[in-house]
Amino acid sequence: MSYLHLKVPPTRDIRLRPCNAYGGNLENLVCGQKEGCLSNNGRTFAQTTGCQLTLAMGMAASIPNTVVIYHGPVGCGAGSLGLAGQSKMSQQARGNDDAVGRVWMSTNLSEVDIVSGGEKKLEAAILEAERRFRPHAIFIGNTCVPAIIGDDIDNVATRLQDRVNARIIPLHCEGFKTRFVATAYDIVYHGILRYLLGNQHDRKPIIEDEAAQIAYELRRKKTVNLLNVGSMGYVDEVELVRLLNAIGLEANVYPCFTSPEKFVKVKDAALSISICATHDDYFVEHLKEHYGVPYVLNTIPIGTDNVRLWLLDVADFFGIREEALKVIAAEEAELNKALEPLRKSFVGKTAFVSTGEIRAGAQACMLENDLGIKVVGIRAHHYDEFGEIVFENFKDRDDVTINVAANQPFEQVNLLRRLKPDLYLGHGNSNVWAAKQGVPVLPIYGPNNSYLGYKGIFEVASRLERILSNPRWYNTLGETTQLPYKESWYEQDPYLYIRQTTEAA
Numbered sequence: 115m116s117y118l119h120l121k122v123p124p125t126r127d128i129r130l131r132p133c134n135a136y137g138g139n140l141e142n143l144v145c146g147q148k149e150g151c152l153s154n155n156g157r158t159f160a161q162t163t164g165c166q167l168t169l170a171m172g173m174a175a176s177i178p179n180t181v182v183i184y185h186g187p188v189g190c191g192a193g194s195l196g197l198a199g200q201s202k203m204s205q206q207a208r209g210n211d212d213a214v215g216r217v218w219m220s221t222n223l224s225e226v227d228i229v230s231g232g233e234k235k236l237e238a239a240i241l242e243a244e245r246r247f248r249p250h251a252i253f254i255g256n257t258c259v260p261a262i263i264g265d266d267i268d269n270v271a272t273r274l275q276d277r278v279n280a281r282i283i284p285l286h287c288e289g290f291k292t293r294f295v296a297t298a299y300d301i302v303y304h305g306i307l308r309y310l311l312g313n314q315h316d317r318k319p320i321i322e323d324e325a326a327q328i329a330y331e332l333r334r335k336k337t338v339n340l341l342n343v344g345s346m347g348y349v350d351e352v353e354l355v356r357l358l359n360a361i362g363l364e365a366n367v368y369p370c371f372t373s374p375e376k377f378v379k380v381k382d383a384a385l386s387i388s389i390c391a392t393h394d395d396y397f398v399e400h401l402k403e404h405y406g407v408p409y410v411l412n413t414i415p416i417g418t419d420n421v422r423l424w425l426l427d428v429a430d431f432f433g434i435r436e437e438a439l440k441v442i443a444a445e446e447a448e449l450n451k452a453l454e455p456l457r458k459s460f461v462g463k464t465a466f467v468s469t470g471e472i473r474a475g476a477q478a479c480m481l482e483n484d485l486g487i488k489v490v491g492i493r494a495h496h497y498d499e500f501g502e503i504v505f506e507n508f509k510d511r512d513d514v515t516i517n518v519a520a521n522q523p524f525e526q527v528n529l530l531r532r533l534k535p536d537l538y539l540g541h542g543n544s545n546v547w548a549a550k551q552g553v554p555v556l557p558i559y560g561p562n563n564s565y566l567g568y569k570g571i572f573e574v575a576s577r578l579e580r581i582l583s584n585p586r587w588y589n590t591l592g593e594t595t596q597l598p599y600k601e602s603w604y605e606q607d608p609y610l611y612i613r614q615t616t617e618a619a
């Protein structure tokens with residue numbers, strides 16, 4: 115799928131044809147996705163959703179010693195304000211005591227600029243970023259306005275590259291271009307591949323014989339790329355590196371919170387190990403095509419079933435399955451002993467899970483198989499071809515409703531009123547709605563908490579046990595909060611506004 119010759123990679127809407135609007139059972143979702151008809155689904159009424167700019171700039175800004183420039187009206191950066199300190203804390207957690215955190219600028223386009231063009235302001239911002247911060251790389255995040263008026267950010271970057279030391283990396287992450295904010299990951303990886311790893315867009319995909327030879331050489335090295343995500347705490351990285359070390363592998367972690375200078379080593383690894391296909395499929399496929407680095411990306415290591423699958427995928431590549439099975443057996447035995455006293459708190463409890471596709475499926479599976487909590491509903495931000503493995507646990511299950519929705523709190527409040535779960539595991543923004551309905555909430559990730567690997571299973575179980583032992587705060591919030599929806603809405607089908615298509619386009 116090499117797209118590195120393109121200035122702008124295709125959006126997920128075109129490349130993967132995912133679905134962002136669905137309500138029903140898993141069987142129809144999986145069938146519809148395979149047939150290609152679900153990508154045409156939509157809503158006849160929808161509330162706001164995210165903008166890929168925020169996600170792209172968050173990922174870019176996690177890379178130390180860089181400046182991100184928002185090229186557009188100043189308001190486009192507003193969504194990033196809340197994340198200002200997170201990058202610094204996360205870098206410090208990884209041992210960078212000099213971390214300054216996110217360094218960002220805006221070209222602050224005005225109404226006059228929209229008529230006369232914004233390229234001059236962008237040029238000035240790049241030169242100012244270089245003068246003030248001397249960064250290793252400058253990311254330009256293009257917003258809707260300059261894209262519509264025709265500013266050529268690639269041309270500006272090329273013109274200025276000889277005048278600045280920093281690598282200038284244009285990112286075409288305009289919000290209006292896609293319904294799927296995960297496109298942002300492709301955009302940032304595209305920039306890293308095209309501009310940070312050298313003139314790699316000129317590099318031709320390698321041929322099959324060459325790939326076999328490279329794969330053989332790499333396998334001997336036993337050093338792997340572990341791909342993290344911005345929302346993954348350092349504690350999770352430590353846990354996954356521990357497991358990889360336990361089966362005899364060394365791991366370098368990319369791309370978030372890793373200095374741009376270190377990126378060059380990414381192409382020398384034996385294997386790229388993803389923890390989330392939604393995040394990484396674009397990157398690992400290009401690393402394979404252009405450098406011969408193979409990859410695994412079947413699942414996220416959440417819950418014993420998926421940790422096992424993840425580790426065995428890696429072990430099978432190196433031919434060390436037996437060693438991995440021994441590590442897994444020892445870890446699972448210890449974990450089971452630790453979980454035993456907690457499990458009685460979960461008897462008869464139900465949960466609703468809401469997050470990204472891969473995490474949603476694996477987290478729901480962990481609740482049922484490791485803790486004995488019955489899952490009554492799963493809400494994924496989108497659904498695509500990578501969802502099938504992690505949702506496997508729920509096939510043939512008509513007692514679990516599957517909702518595909520990014521935000522859309524009106525659908526969620528209706529579902530929660532009907533399903534009345536004892537627990538809600540979800541994202542920051544949707545958590546608030548569940549809490550206001552009186553449902554105890556466990557945030558599904560946070561940079562200081564542990565979620566992945568065996569440690570993550572125990573930590574999540576411990577936190578759930580604590581929440582269930584005293585849900586009073588949530589109960590009071592639910593009893594005293596009036597949500598903005600009329601009672602008549604709760605009597606309607608929660609999926610009333612989803613327009614389902616039955617035929618592929």
Ligand code: SF4
Pocket residue numbers: 165166167186189190191256257258259287288289290
């Ligand atoms: S959708 Fe466009 S205008 Fe709105 S924040 Fe995103 S880039 Fe800016």
